[in-house]
Amino acid sequence: MKRLLLLSLLLICVAALSLAHDYNVRDYGAKGDGKTLDHGAVNQAIEACVAGGGGRVVLPAGTYLCGSIRMKSNVELHLTAGARILAAPAALKAYDESEVFGAPEYQDGGHTYFHNSLIWAEGQQNVSITGLGMIDGEGLTKRDTEKAGNVQGGSIGTGDKAIALKQCRNVTIRDITIFRGGHFAIIVTGCEIGTIDNVTIDTNRDGIDIDCCKYFTVSNTKVNTPNDDAIVLKSSYALKRPVLCEHILITNCIVTGYKLGTFLDGTYVPEIVNWVCGRIKLGTESNGGYRNITISNCTCMWSSGLAFEEVDQGRMENIVVSNISMSHVHHYPIYITTGCRNRGPKERTDVSSARDIYINNVVADDCDSLAGIIITGMKGTPVRNVSLSNIRIQYRGGGKKVEGSYREQGTNYPEPRWAGPTPAYGLFARHVDGLRMHNIAFELLRPDERPDIILEDVENVSDNRNLHQ
DSSP: OHHHHHHHHHHHHHHHHHHTOEEEGGGGTOOOEEEEEOHHHHHHHHHHHHHTTOEEEEEOSEEEEESOEEOOTTEEEEEOTTEEEEEOOGGGOOSOOOOOOOSOOSSOHHHHOOSSSSEEEESOEEEEEEESOEEEOTTOOSSOOSOTTOOSOOOOSOOOEEEEEESOEEEEEESOEEESOBTEEEEEESOEEEEEESOEEEOSSEEEEEESOEEEEEESOEEEOTTSEEEEEEEOSTTSSOOOEEEEEEESOEEEOBOTTTTTTTOOOBOOOSSOOEEEEEEEEESSEEEEEEEEEEEEEEEEEEEEEEOSSOEEEEEEEEEEEEEEEEEEEEEEEEOOOOOSOTTOOOOOEEEEEEEEEEEEEEEOSSOOEEEEOBTTBOEEEEEEEEEEEEEOOOOOOOOSOOOOOTTSOOOHHHHOSOSSSSEEEEEEEEEEEEEEEEEESSOOSSOSEEEEEEEEEEEEOOOOO
8 A cells, every 4th residue: 555655656746747847958959159049959949848748948047049939838938047048130040931911911010920030929828938037139120120011921031029929828928138129029919818027128119019918917027118118008900800908907017218228237327219218008009999908006217108099990998097106207298099090991980989097196207398198089089088186297397388279189190299299288188078187286397388287178077186386
């Protein structure tokens, strides 16, 4: 009996060890010297891991020069402390050819093609990228390498994304650092159930793009993006149909707009901004829209403000924002808009809409005098039910009186910078039905010729602002 029990325990231990088996990429020929292309060895280790029923593919300390790494189901790619995946330069032609899309493209190539990336997966499940190592996208381009109308596929030999996952389920990205992530440091499209946690990104374009996904959490993550958006939700036409981005939580995150590399090296040098930087955003690709989105407990430094944009015939609803701290805010603190850019099939008759947006407990200092809080719908299709409460915003002031009417959003790309200064320094709302303002304070660092608030075509207002200057 004892013998049988010991044998059973031994078999259980062997089974457990088998399930937890690690696949060291050096056992498959990886050199880790930063000179030899190692993605072939990494991909061999991944295939062996799949054949063994799944497990961890481990990169020990070293620099692994790589082209495309193809993630598969039930594989955890683990970068140990001191491990660095270095993106190969375009001249080595080490990236997979981009897939055939085979349909009109209503979004740029970065959202359309995935295979020409440093690490990619499509249609896989239980995909994890973890560890205290780094992904360095030195050889990636931040430009859009695919052109609209390219239905034949084919890349130009350049990877343009650090991590690109399409239609995957049960995704985990945890603890890694990404430096110079290309067009997107992380893009997940059409994925379900995912966690991005304790990730640090210091990149030259977008940080994290979550497109047409549901049941995702982004938490405890730091994203420095001096040239584009930090954490972005989208609902493009990349899946060849409008798909909602829904049930998303963004919490306990920091976004910044320091010069590239200065977040990682600790010098924290503010960038001179001509476009946008930092920023937590919904949009602009918004064919399906956004629903049930929560953003909480986030800090933004040298960043553009919060932006919620529905301009491509989708619907934006049930958005809850709370406990946001912003300092040194570029262009505007809060921007909510709908429009009729309609970047999708011409036969669609939907009209962009937005409703039930609740923003509470926001403090912002040193805000650009270009624009205050902006809430703009469309004539005949107002933004409905917006609540602003417990908000204190400090503006730089110095604005001049605005003559004439403020530009309607219409078919324009939604960005206040191109519309010019808002006619009110604190809050400008137009085409809104249901606006609740409670305990809102605006402060000016110097005088401003504009009034604090202007409402145009706004109905059902509950006004308890407690404004002071």
